[in-house]
Amino acid sequence: MSSTQMLKGILDGCLLALIAEEELYGYELATKLAAYGFSDISEGTIYPLLMRMQKLGWIEATHRVSPSGPKRKYYTVTPDGRTELAAFTTRWQKLSASVQHILKEES
């Protein structure tokens, strides 16, 4: 059992939360996540996730030139995305409390 399975259904909420703070582009997110304690989230994970969320209308993209490479695709959170982020946060808090409750039993 690796650690990757744990991320399912959690990563999208985390990306939403990060983009909600400030406009970000995919490549930046990949590096930024590490700063928050996530180890090596690959681009093969992030780009499909961003496109999925864009298709769902949670985020929007605008192209901008980069000072050092190809054009960047900056994402911002839509109102629908804010709603989803709030729902995610609620789900997470509930799940987190349940797991903590179970793990606390053994002492």
Next chain:
Amino acid sequence: MSSTQMLKGILDGCLLALIAEEELYGYELATKLAAYGFSDISEGTIYPLLMRMQKLGWIEATHRVSPSGPKRKYYTVTPDGRTELAAFTTRWQKLSASVQHILKEES
């Protein structure tokens, strides 16, 4: 996005923790999880998971008669299972801290 994806890689650790407390059988686990805040974990989820963990050597089973139905299959945690439970707990704490960190930013 439903809540079910979030459970991936988490449910097995939770089941391990519950079985580590006391000998349990599958049907009982299905009902018991609700008491810990998990909503409706179906038997189609639990039984394959138990068999998977048994195959991995994390839990062992013994049959026992039931006062009200077919024989029950009670599970106990093996030493390997204890090791895995400890590893799971560490992974969970780390992930949980990371997500909290990200979600806390928006205030």
Next chain:
DNA sequence: ATCTACTACCTTGCTTTACAATATAGCAAG
């Protein structure tokens, strides 16, 4: 006897999703 309901276990097929691997391409320094 038969019907209903609860207990208890197991299997099949579907769907979602993380991710490795791979591809493409721009820019800059040496």
Next chain:
DNA sequence: CTTGCTATATTGTAAAGCAAGGTAGTAGAT
């Protein structure tokens, strides 16, 4: 002109939750 960093995208695979369905045992009511 090659190396390396930046930047986005696609393909194929595997893991895992779960709805739906199946099989049985026990027991009380009609």
